[in-house]
Amino acid sequence: MEKSRAKVTSEDIADGEDKYRLFASMAFMIVVIIVGVPMWWKTTEVYRVSLPSADIMSLSDKPIEIGTKIAIYTFEKSRGELLVKELTEAYANNELWRPQFVQIAPFEKALQTKTPAGLENILLKTAEIKAGDFVFIEWPKLQEEVLLTSERSALIRSDTSSTRIKQVINLLILQTHRMQQILNANHREAVKTEAPQTEYDVVVSILNPRPDIMNAKWNVRMAVETYIAPFLKEVSQISNYTLTTQWKYQLPFEADLKQVRDASKLGRHYALGEADLPHIITSIEKNLGVGITAKPAINLVVYITPCDIAPVHIYNRQNKQATRQKVDSFISPKWGGIIIANPPAEACYNYNTAQQPVKFYVNTNDVMQIMLYQLQKLLDINVEFNIDGVKTVALEQIAPRRWEYEAYIRRSVVMHIATASNTLQSLIKLLDNISYIVINDDVGDSINDAYKKLILAKQALAAGNLLAASDYARTAFVASEHAFFDASLLAQLYFPDEQKYAIYIPLFLPIMVPVITSFTMIRKLLSKLRNAKKQKVA
Template sequence: MEQTSPLKPNRRDKTEDKYRIAATIAFIVVIVGIGVPMWWKTTTVYRVNLPSSAIQSLSDQPIKTAVEVAIYTQQPSRAQLLITELQNAFSDSDIWNVEFKQLVPFAKAAEAHTPAALEKLLLQAHPQSVGDFIFIEWPRLEDELLLTTERSALMRSDVTSNKLAQLLHSKILQTYRINQILSTDERLGAKSEAPQPAYDVVISVLNPKPRLTHAQWNVALAAQTYIEPFLAQISDISNYTVRTQWKYRVAIEAEVKQVRDQSKLGRHYALQESALPHLLTSIAQNLSASITDKPVINLVVYIAPCSTAPMHIYNSKNEMLTRDGVDAFISPPWGGFIIANPPERVCLAHVNNEPPLAFYVNTNDNMQVMLDQLHKLLDISNEVQMAGVKTVDIEQLAPRRWEYESYMRRSAIRHIATASNTLQSLVKLLDQISYIVIDDKVATAITNSYVDILAAKAALLEHRLLDASALAKRAFVASERGFFDASLLAQLYFPDEQKYAIYIPLFLPVMVPVLSSFNMLRKLLQRKRKEKQQ
């Protein structure tokens, strides 16, 4: 009988080894080659590539604005001298690229007998673009400079270039405000927020005692006549929705003090200036007409009841703050407050226990105050005072042209700066936290904002203020949309450490047979190598 050598495995053992090796390799391929990559792929956070380095370098590209300033004088040599001195004054500016242009006198200009006629002739010969400005010499001028409601200022023959440069910096270009926007130094003062794309303007009329105070006013018609046309003139920056409402039995929670006077009523009531913030707090919760996600500007008209009327505001020095018969104040960005005191005859009837008299709220007075409040709340008006400089009063609903375009220029720069800071903060955060999802929507918003920022900067430098304003606003909206997108928080609670902590205990038992198979495969290969050697 034939015996098998112990050093040579029989045919059956060889067949089993082949199957064992094939099974081991298949097991390893399935677990390591397919399972682990599939697990890694399915647990990988989706992140779209962003132009991170380009966004971080946005601060390296300064925001510079081109402005054209024309000068007209009766003596060409004087205009050339002023331009030379002004060019030297603005030559080292980091934010302004001012182009000074001389307007040569012509025959028709000598025939103009009024400043308005001269300005009309000059603008017909030299049309202006948005953001331009012109100085027109008018010898018979009382003040050194007279700012009109358009893009112009009249100047006296003896005005200096230093005065013109001071006017340009402080009122037309508002350099100090631009420096506040662009500076990172907190000591320069608090910065106002960038204008939002949309606002709700809510006009509220408060009548705390309607049974005793029969006030009548078509506030909706007043808003359509005064407020809506004004807001339509400034809709390049933001969209406004105007709503009106009456609120009854809403009293102010503030102490008033009776003060004796020489009126027929013999008294009035003093509302201390220090109590005004508490007054707003007491009525704010009763003013919301509906739930809205847009910022709200409140314009409140409070009809004081005769029991505490007339009511006037006093400061800490016990001085009455009534101006032109109006008691009002603003609290940015909340809104404005106006005290509408009933006529004296109405309160006399109340004191004499006579039946209540109906009266109409003065539309013109209150609407003019509201327009002035909107100028300040929206940061359009310029309150800087200069010696020898006078500004023409506004006689139309639209704001002064130069004042609004300064606001437009300032808003564009603020939108660009805010959008740049938002994108840089967001990109820095996304680079630091690798498990935040960056989906296509967020990536598109960030990329579009970055592209619009570059385009807005180019438009400012190319003297296209309207285009720059629209692009900057769009960049700001896109940056806010990307920064506050809810998808950024989708997996913020599931960092990589937690992923490993959860899946390692799950896969570790599965990997034990894999490691054992590796060990078995190693032994089989070693045995085969020995057999070949023998």
């Protein structure tokens, strides 16, 4: 009886130990599988903000549309109606351009105006011609077929045809050929155009290579504040400009100058060949100190020619002198322009005779007029054309012609929209293909903001709201560039999933072996407990 009781007691103890082992194994498995694995998965996953990928990839599905209002004023109502009808039909099937041609009916105040300038002033105010719009004004006594003013207007003769007006609209006002180049999908045929940046450094540098003999006098700060600063203020819709000036000494031109005999008082001048111009930029660029900021720089250089090689004149590839407005200058696209300020022949004649330092004053008006022209060309605002019967009035102001500048704004809007769209689509493709790139909140906000502003820019451009479209497109361009070049995108670029598994598997494999073996032990313990229960029942 006592042996049987002892036997039962030892079996009960064994059963209790098996239960503890079962519970311990199950607890271990629960901690590893239910707690450990999800925690590892969560802590090692790549944080990626949700993005409107499908919407961004479909940005190119809806082409850009450009709306604008073009008004026609004629003294005869029937002629104005005919011009509006013909021009409307000419643009009826155009997918890019949506110009709205409207007629301004003759009214008493306009009919009584005696001068074209007075008529232009009245019509610009009464017809609500806003930024991006244009008006053609009939003036019977005009010599040219079309005379473009400095405002958003052009004068036309009574016999100017709709075909001529369309030619002016396409080539000068809308600049349709340049828009097609920007939007051309075939990159081999398209002209590579860089979108305007939001900030530029404009650096005016005066180079005096021989200060020992050339005592040049020039208040360059006053000249810049009088000419360049007001101009940049007028063209600040697209970009912001930081204007600085500096003097540099002992920086000679490293070029092959050839002496040419002439009939001047000095009896000679020096020829600077067009092929040597790039070498000059290379020789002085490293000493200008314009690479200390991240902003792109526009260099405007004035070179004070020493009397021992003065005057220097630029010769083109046809070996002809290329002096413009009595000043020699040249432009290097995307870099800047150089103006050669030759001292007066009388001053250099005295130097050659007495070998004394030369004191002379730089002609501010001549130099700054050329500098303003260079700046317009570098910013791609100036429009040069040669159309029979079409002329522009002489520019008598520092600011560019309004229709030229607004054509530049329109091109910039399209470039910003196209560039931002391409940037976002390229970024989305990259992020979709490489799943382990981090997309933090900052990058996600930039992408979402750029996408929303692109939609608004397209809508504003189609509605003819040029300045609003410019603001939206500029914001979209900045946001897309910020997202694309954000440093956080590279945080795990060189830590792919394969490398992650290669690191974590050696760590987790020793832990998972007991987990796997625990399944076998649990199965045996459960089977043993079941059998013991059956024996007790029996």
